[in-house]
Amino acid sequence: MTELGDGFPAVLAAASAGDPQAFAQLWRSSHPILIRYLKVLCGDAAEDIASETWLKAMAALNTFDGNEQGFRGWLIVIARNHARDLSRRAARRPESLSPDLSDHAKVTAPDAADEALERSGTASALRLVATLPGAQAEMVMLRVVVGLDVADVARIVGRSPGAVRVAVHRGLRTLATQLRGPAISPTAVHVTQTAGPALNGRDV
Amino acid sequence: MSENPPSAQEQPFDPWMVERLLNEPAMARDDDEQALAILFAALRAPALPEELLRQRDYLEAFAATQTLRTDPIPTRRNKMLALLMAKTTVAAAALVAVAGTGAAAYTGSLPDGLQNVAHHVVGAPAVDHTQAPNSHANPRATDKTATPSATGTPKASHSSNGVGPAYGLCTAYRKGGLATTSTKYRELAKAAGGADRISAVCADVPHPGNRQGTAKPSDRPAGKPSDKPTGKPSDHPTGKPSDLSTGKPTALPTH
Numbered sequence: 301m302t303e304l305g306d307g308f309p310a311v312l313a314a315a316s317a318g319d320p321q322a323f324a325q326l327w328r329s330s331h332p333i334l335i336r337y338l339k340v341l342c343g344d345a346a347e348d349i350a351s352e353t354w355l356k357a358m359a360a361l362n363t364f365d366g367n368e369q370g371f372r373g374w375l376i377v378i379a380r381n382h383a384r385d386l387s388r389r390a391a392r393r394p395e396s397l398s399p400d401l402s403d404h405a406k407v408t409a410p411d412a413a414d415e416a417l418e419r420s421g422t423a424s425a426l427r428l429v430a431t432l433p434g435a436q437a438e439m440v441m442l443r444v445v446v447g448l449d450v451a452d453v454a455r456i457v458g459r460s461p462g463a464v465r466v467a468v469h470r471g472l473r474t475l476a477t478q479l480r481g482p483a484i485s486p487t488a489v490h491v492t493q494t495a496g497p498a499l500n501g502r503d504v
Numbered sequence: 505m506s507e508n509p510p511s512a513q514e515q516p517f518d519p520w521m522v523e524r525l526l527n528e529p530a531m532a533r534d535d536d537e538q539a540l541a542i543l544f545a546a547l548r549a550p551a552l553p554e555e556l557l558r559q560r561d562y563l564e565a566f567a568a569t570q571t572l573r574t575d576p577i578p579t580r581r582n583k584m585l586a587l588l589m590a591k592t593t594v595a596a597a598a599l600v601a602v603a604g605t606g607a608a609a610y611t612g613s614l615p616d617g618l619q620n621v622a623h624h625v626v627g628a629p630a631v632d633h634t635q636a637p638n639s640h641a642n643p644r645a646t647d648k649t650a651t652p653s654a655t656g657t658p659k660a661s662h663s664s665n666g667v668g669p670a671y672g673l674c675t676a677y678r679k680g681g682l683a684t685t686s687t688k689y690r691e692l693a694k695a696a697g698g699a700d701r702i703s704a705v706c707a708d709v710p711h712p713g714n715r716q717g718t719a720k721p722s723d724r725p726a727g728k729p730s731d732k733p734t735g736k737p738s739d740h741p742t743g744k745p746s747d748l749s750t751g752k753p754t755a756l757p758t759h
Binding site: 324443 | 559566
């Protein structure tokens with residue numbers, strides 16, 4: 301993942317002042333992380349939720365104060381709240397046939413970008429993580445992809461740091477078992493390591 | 505009798521495994537960790553072109569956000585429209601929208617009911633019941649012999665065209681007659697979206713006499729201001745000077 305590193309404060313300040321180039325840098329460094337997190341949690345609703353998240357972030361950009369990890373955590377919190385609101389709204393609609401966001405994702409036709417993403421190893425890896433129980437999948441994504449430490453993850457998901465450590469550990473062990481299971485050979489894993497399109501041989 | 509190998513969940517707990525695999529994937533201790541290191545690499549791969557396809561859309565949205573940020577009244581109005589559904593509120597919002605700068609609401613020139621709604625929703629001043637509620641109940645405003653001021657400006661009235669008070673405030677501002685510490689100045693600045701925008705906003709506030717089709721006969725004096733008033737200047741105006749008007753009445757119009 302691209303990180304702005306030491307340049308983050310200056311980029312944030314410029315974006316807060318309305319500089320579109322600075323905002324583009326912020327977006328390019330954080331959007332892929334956000335969209336991957338949302339794809340695991342919300343499936344094809346990810347793009348819509350990401351759009352809402354960025355709109356809210358744009359409006360409140362000058363209120364954010366923190367480092368790059370903090371900024372990503374901030375985006376995640378906005379996205380998480382919006383996803384939760386959507387889920388509650390869907391659950392309140394009696395006529396809804398798909399009150400769950402993931403169910404909604406299943407009936408949504410994939411667009412060209414999704415199809416292209418499907419051909420990458422990243423998409424397969426995301427789908428593999430999505431097979432975990434929801435809380436585990438989220439915590440694995442926050443630790444591994446967003447790059448938050450245990451304390452930050454605990455704050456976001458409302459669990460204790462110890463509970464986060466255990467859940468992430470369990471989730472990763474499950475993933476390791478699946479990766480090394482009979483459906484995927486060590487050779488296939490090795491190929492994905494060198495060629496990039498990881499885990500394509502595994503139907504998750 | 506052989507025992508089954510421990511399940512994944514029974515593996516020794518390693519609180520530093522994630523950090524170790526993220527920072528040094530080559531240091532995987534066993535096959536499980538090696539598989540996870542590969543998984544991590546796929547999950548954290550650089551941005552894919554497909555993930556950045558919509559950059560232009562987001563930049564356009566960012567530009568739009570910046571425009572709204574520098575124009576707070578429409579922002580407030582949009583939020584209001586989105587959040588509130590009552591018909592009266594929407595009507596008030598629409599009226600504020602028609603006024604363009606929101607000056608009508610902020611100068612208190614809306615009809616009382618809508619002014620109250622605007623007061624609660626957008627923070628415009630409440631109806632001031634100490635003043636004449638409308639032009640029909642104000643003998644001075646309906647007097648067709650209303651006095652043009654010395655500058656030729658029709659007397660600012662608390663009338664229904666929604667422009668007079670704003671025009672009056674702007675005239676006072678332009679002529680330096682509005683102290684920056686006054687309530688009216690703050691209202692004007694608020695309506696304009698900032699003190700630095702007052703000049704720009706006031707430039708767009710039309711002269712009350714130029715609003716064709718909306719001015720009533722009672723809004724305008726019947727006579728033309730003459731270059732040379734025929735009457736003597738009065739030392740004591742008969743009417744109470746309005747806060748919003750700029751000049752003292754000095755002469756009666758000639759018919």
